[in-house]
Amino acid sequence: MRPSVLVIFIAFLLFTPSQAHLKSTESSFISILISSQGLDFIKNLLITKAISSLTPLQLxxxxxxxxxxxxxxxxxxxxxxxxxxxxxxxxxxxxxxxxxxxxxxxxxxxxxxxxxxxxxxxxxxxxxxxxxxxxxxxxxxxxxxxxxxxxxxxxxxxxxxxxxxxxxxxxxxxxxxxxxxxxxxxxxxxxxxxxxxxxxxxxxxxxxxxxxxxxxxxxPKEIPVDDIASLNVTFVNDPLLSNSSIGFDINGLFTRANATTLPKYYQNSRHPVSCTDPSKMLGISLDEAVLNSASALYFNAEFMQWIVDKVPDQSLLNTAGWRFIVPQLYKKYPNDDMNMNISLSTPPVIKISPNNVDAIVYADLIIDVLESQEVIPVACISLVIHASGSVKIAGNNLAGSVKLNDFTMSLKWSKIGNLRMFLIQPVIWTLIETVFLPYVNVHLGKGFPLPIIHGFTLQNAEIICSYSKITVCSNVAYEDPQNLNQLPFHSYRNTVML
Known part of the structure; x- marks a missing residue:
């Protein structure tokens, strides 16, 4: 019979000339590394599926x-x-x-x-x-x-x-x-x-x-996040193969759902994926440009505008609650209800540093008075909000939350005369803490999907923040759901976990 296949394949790996890594003009902002443990996991899964497809086999x-x-x-x-x-x-x-x-x-x-x-x-x-x-x-x-x-x-x-x-x-x-x-x-x-x-x-x-x-x-080349955004998971460049791992680069930016063109607002600042625990199967590195692309997309979609008409302390939405803070407001519009019209003036800027995620939010808060079913804007306050965030894994999603560090405010315009900003500041702080941040955290808590093939789930993931990037290091479990019939092997219903 023929010589050993093992010898043939070793010779093939050792003596076949290597090819230069092909470059792409498209940028990459998410890098994925499958470690030797991850490759063993995939190998065992493929062998298990191959056996299930080969038996019974008619000769x-x-x-x-x-x-x-x-x-x-x-x-x-x-x-x-x-x-x-x-x-x-x-x-x-x-x-x-x-x-x-x-x-x-x-x-x-x-x-x-x-x-x-x-x-x-x-x-x-x-x-x-x-x-x-x-x-x-x-x-x-x-x-x-x-x-x-x-x-x-x-x-x-x-x-x-x-x-x-x-x-x-x-x-x-x-x-x-x-x-x-x-x-x-x-x-x-x-x-x-x-x-x-x-x-x-x-x-x-x-x-x-x-x-x-x-x-x-x-x-799919994009993963839907919601009705507005999708995550572009187009591969960029050929895989990077070493003797113990395989690396992939994908675009990773947020884009409008079903968009025909992709934004190219950011320069590529790709970093190698590095996990502190060598036993992890998978590493996913996200450049801060991924988060900023989401920020810009939702801003341009006019998603970052809110009219606040209900707050925990409803007295803050009536001029009577402001009579000692802004007396002229109460004098001109006594006992009238109010709205707070909050809109961001620019997309939030997100910066990632070791062990921290910071955000700067520029917003305008317009105070509206409701009089005889008429909405009357009476003043506009510019806010610069400094917040810090934390990230976590929720299923296969990267989720998070933010908390208020500090903010500054200035009067942009007023129809009711000058405002004493130091008196208004506690009210604005309360609005940010009790209305704005809880609303934002509800959405951030859902997160957005990481580029994981359906049927695989992250296990025991850890998150590492470094300069301008977030790295998720995780093990992986696989359970073939009943609706995953498109896989090229027969059904495999057991769970494989390292």
Whole structure:
């Protein structure tokens, strides 16, 4: 038979010339790193799914005519040859410059089949035949494939650069009829059965790779966040392969839902993904430009405007509650209800630093008086709010919350004369703490989706804030939901977790 597949694949990785990493003109703001532990997880998952798709596996019928002394020509046929069990004792995954090699060695598989023979002799005028069943044990089988990964118009293209199967040893046990008489004859079919196993498994693996590539090609290039925004998850550049990890770059900016053009407001400041815990399977690094793109998008969509007509202390929305703070307001509009019209003047600016996320919000607060069903703007106060935030993982979402650090205020215009800002400041502080921040935190608590394929969930994630980026380091669990029928293998309903 052929030389060891393991040797072939090692030689392929060592001696195939490396290709230069292709550059893209599009920027990347989210980087993903799959560590050696993550690659082992994916390898084990793929092997489990491959086994489920390979069993049962039907092999083509084998026929052969042999000459036996005193009997003459004997026609022998094996039919209904079925691989019904595969066991992988060890496996390895090895990324290289040109692809990822997955090798399963020490593999055994069990086959069942029917056998039949017939012959005629000169001394017996009728055909003599016999049939029965057989059990086949294949041992020391090696299966290997090298997968190529490349960026193809923003999607990840998967291809089989090499794929093979090598059978080391086969034993056949016949049952039925006078099978013991013909065991030696059947043993001559070992090589044909081994070749059939090798070719059929190789063909099935190549078909699986084509289906897996189709699944990858069908992955969406944007993840909906809500009716306004989507996260652009278009791949940028080819994957970065080392001997122990695979890295991916994606655009990562927020864009208007179903937009035909993508914003290009930011320069690329990509950083390598670095996790303090080497046992984590996955690292996702987000540049602060991702958060600022969300800020700009919602601002431009006029989503950052609020009319406040209900507050915990409702007296603050009546001029009577302001009679000692702004006497002229109460004098001109006695006992009239009020609204607070809050609108941001520019998108919030988000800065990420070690162990902290800071935000600066520029807003205008217009005081409206409601008189005889008429809305009368009476004053506008400019606010500069300094807030700090915290981030957390909620499912597969990156979520967070903010708290008020400080704010400054100035009178922008007034129809009721000059205002004593030091008297108004406690009221504005209360409005920010009891109305503005709770509203914002409700939305931030939901978060936005990280680029995780459906069916995978983050486990035991930790978050690291550094200069201008947030890194999520996590393990991963997989549970195939019932509606994930598009995966290229049969249903797999167990949970795999490291």
């Amino acid at each position: 083509p019928q084998i026929k052969k005519s042999v000459k036996i002394p005193f009997l003459g020509r004997v026609d022998i046929a094996f039919s209904n040859i079925t691989i019904y069990h595969i066991d992988v004792s060890s496996s390895n995954i090895a990324p290289g410059d040109t692809g990822v090699a997955i090798i399963a060695s020490g593999t055994t598989c069990n086959l069942s089949m029917n056998w039949h023979y017939s012959y005629n002799t000169w001394f017996v005028p009728v055909e003599i035949s016999d049939s029965g069943t057989a059990q086949v044990q294949v041992e020391g089988m090696e299966v290997g494939l090298t997968l190529g990964l490349e960026n193809r118009e923003g999607s990840m293209k998967l291809s089989a650069k090499d794929c093979g199967c090598y059978v080391e040893d086969i034993s056949i046990k016949l049952d039925g009829g006078a099978s013991w008489l013909y065991q030696g004859v059947v043993d001559a079919f070992e090589e044909q059965i081994g070749s059939a196993v090798e070719s059929t498994i190789t063909k099935k693996l190549k078909e699986g790779i084509i289906k897996l590539d189709s699944f990858l090609q069908a992955l």
